[in-house]
Amino acid sequence: MNIELAGLTANGLANFIGVMMGLLLLTLLLKLKKMPSMAVYASLGIIIAVFGLFSITLYQTQHAGLSVEKSHQVTLTIPLYGQVFQQDELVWQQARVINLIEVPQYMPTRRTNGLGLSGYSLGWFTLQNGDKALVSVTTNENVLLLPTEKGYSLLLSLENPQAAITKMTAWQD
Numbered sequence: 472m473n474i475e476l477a478g479l480t481a482n483g484l485a486n487f488i489g490v491m492m493g494l495l496l497l498t499l500l501l502k503l504k505k506m507p508s509m510a511v512y513a514s515l516g517i518i519i520a521v522f523g524l525f526s527i528t529l530y531q532t533q534h535a536g537l538s539v540e541k542s543h544q545v546t547l548t549i550p551l552y553g554q555v556f557q558q559d560e561l562v563w564q565q566a567r568v569i570n571l572i573e574v575p576q577y578m579p580t581r582r583t584n585g586l587g588l589s590g591y592s593l594g595w596f597t598l599q600n601g602d603k604a605l606v607s608v609t610t611n612e613n614v615l616l617l618p619t620e621k622g623y624s625l626l627l628s629l630e631n632p633q634a635a636i637t638k639m640t641a642w643q644d
Contacts, residue, residue: 472642474634476536476628477610477628478609479529479532480590481590482589486590486591491529494521494522494525497518498518501514528593531549532607535549539642543558545557545558545560549607549627550593550607552585552593552594552607554605558642560620560621561618561625562619565617565618566615566618568613568614568632570612570613571608575599576598576600577604577616579596579599580596580599582595583595585606590610591609592608593607593608602623604626605623605625605626606625607627607628608628610628613632614626614627614629615629615632
């Protein structure tokens, strides 16, 4: 069974495209600017690597999800930070769908490792209440808060919160 995570909003997609266009403009500037050839190749290599990383992240964001396997493993499929849990490592009884504006203590405030664009937060964050969380959030509404036994929580934007709650209830049985 799968729970589909929300894809990027128009704002998040525009920011991704803006960053990628900026990288392309930097490539053009490298072509126009007189620099030693070694510096050009090194800069070009870095730009291509970052462009590739953003492209992979953009693609994987559209296929993000949470699934339970028959072996009772729970697979979180998000770009760059996917995880595999045993089903008992997730505290299903405390899982709930929240609005981050209405429950601000769970708002990601400090990114410790990840990507923070307007319209998309991905990676490891410290929450306003001081807790640690693995985050894949595209909007402030319909965010799944799922604590783990590992000392952190998962914050995940959901495509269909009602269907997700129904599936999570079935997984607890």
